[in-house]
Amino acid sequence: MDDVLELEAGAQVALIAQGRLSAEELMRATLARIEAVNGTVNAIVALRDADTLLSEARAADKGPGRGALHGLPVAIKDLANVAGIVTSEGSPAYVDRVAQTDDLHVARIRAAGAIILGKTNTPEFGLGSHTFNPVHGVTHNPYDPTVSCGGSSGGAAVALATRMLSIADGSDMMGSLRNPAGWNNVYGFRPSWGRVPAEPEGDTYLHQLSTNGPMARCPADLALLLKVMSGPDPRRPHDLPAMRFDAEGAGISGKRIGWLGDWGRAWAMEDGILDLCQGAMEVFAEAGCVIEPVTAPFSLDALWDSWTMLRSWSVSVGLAPLMADQAARKKLKDTAIWEAERGMAMSAAEVQAASEIRSDWFRTAAALFERFDALAAPTAQVWPFAIDRAYPEAIAGQGMDTYHRWMEVAVPASLIGLPALALPAGFGPRGLPMGVQLIGRYGNDQGLLALAEAYHRRTLWPQKRPPET
Template identity: 60%
Template structure:
């Protein structure tokens, strides 16, 4: 059995070896103090140890972890040392995790490219001159480079999926409500974002999800936890029926659909009944619903900073764009787009009467240069917003369905890609079981970065 001291030394060695190149972990605690915490963990009797006992974990810098800065990548919160844990972080500590620092994220988590004016940019684990994705980019890179075994993340618009795909790891957006958010502001209307787990293998995803999940009395839509590592064992890829959604009319970089379709053939070789189906809903309608509800939600969350002229000057353009759109919306517009969301939920429910899961690429582009703000065109199609290039992730996120990113290999430039396997509401254990079979049936787990 590996001791907590050995785990901590391994984490610190990996951080020393890789972090100056990729900038994944920020606000690292004093290594001597961390080793003392590990030594203390090794003294805890075996019967008192939790499922994350002695595991070094850095928390995504959108969540509060006592004793660490919570900057959210914003100059507004630079040097914001906090003394309390968010619900999810408290649960991870109670399960035995040793919090070692934070992982980098875009400002307020906006945009699927990890850079901010406080801590800089995070480079891809396989090529530090390329984007790590986001907003859980720091977490994905820390996993890929061996800095830690488990990582938390959060996902509104692909933030647990895109960086996982781009760094050859597993990221899971759980069913909305399974992992409680902080009881701040409105708890009823906003259902686009969720916290969730990331790891190098699905079994570790399941372990962390069991720790993170479960009802909180202050949350009105919470779902009960489960032993996902146990429950996933009854599910398998062989014999599953999966619908392949293809490109759904979206533009993709050269090579993305090719590698995705090869992965579809790999699934068939593993015994999956994969059926290509036509677009089940208007992607344009989904996009209008998404950008309306997202801007409305972002404005309600960070709009208070826009109201303060000094703080407004510190916001990045994407945040200002979202806030101004959200402030300008009428109640009727929001309601109309929530009706579209409801219509898509009903249609998706019909699909899951026939299929165990749906399948789509995790990103429309390969990792782009790290000094870009965002892609401005894909395959000759101009991107009209800062986040249009991630449109492929909204079908699941809009209606709170569980999704796991499956690593599917590497393109010509040596950069990795992923597939989203999307399940019906509450089918988290089923997805984890499928992902576990994929993990053991494919070679990508053996392709660690140099």
């Protein structure tokens, strides 16, 4: 059999179900691949013992099929708990914290038959779109190890690109599924907020910015994992009802896509990004879609003010226990302390004002989706930057006033919980990948999957390498 690691996750699962591939064979190939390449890219962390993993794979071969992911090796982003594995979140404050139980989406992945082999690397607390931390180090871009792989789901994207995994989970607050997908030539899907429920603990009403979601090398595998991860939890409000996702969907001819570009020149962009992403729009046009430029639909300053208020407020809540512990606080990175202090200083009136802007933008976006089936924009405003930089301080001569301003392109979807699917857009002049994000009406996750599948069939970008330069 040809290299099974080149196969999509759905194909691997099908072969196991047919008895043409064993879970043990797939696990051996996976572990060999990790041994061969992970030392270079550092995407998989907290790898479990090989003998234990092979024993679990043999047990999967002997037992009945357990679900949609039966026998599939999976690694979980190191912001989520996996029973028996350290959840460091990339922070020295949590370096010895071994999880006692699985988080909700992890439990669903395990129940579907996946074999969890370890974790994927992430920035400390998932803050910042460049995957490095003082616990596990930096994750390298497989297309050029001297540049960033993005983040915060950077380890997951690199593991997919290097064929160490065929499917992966991730999370997205400010582009954390989208930017690394774009920079690693794979797919990442931030689903509608509430599609994949978070842990039913603490407050479950106020903080609606971050969500878990799937990453893969094809839209069909996004749908496969989304079906496993999604569905309401009776202990949480606001969750969306369960549904059956299918990347095939209906035909896309006649679908209307609004091209946001650089938001009326409000987003600073490095040269070449818009041209490459507009080329992706041409693929949709060839498939019969109608592509129409969209003038800036809302004040970007208002969106940024609302976003930074609500984000810092949310981050401060999560970091409050560590901020209150002086010994733990000394272990936090400066940007985490900045976010937490900023959030803790906010008044209720400021949070209310930020949420009113968010509500105005949701109403404006709802009107846009009466005209369009999706909106499109690049997944990032810069090409992958030097790995020894914490973040870009300027884009095309325009200074960035925060550590995350360079990912402002992620805000329109994140602020109001819209689904956003990152597609590979091809390679730039230096052979580095870039992506384009499709943003959909709230709840229309299926529509984005159908658009992505039609695009994938015409491009097959994850199977390609950049041209020689």
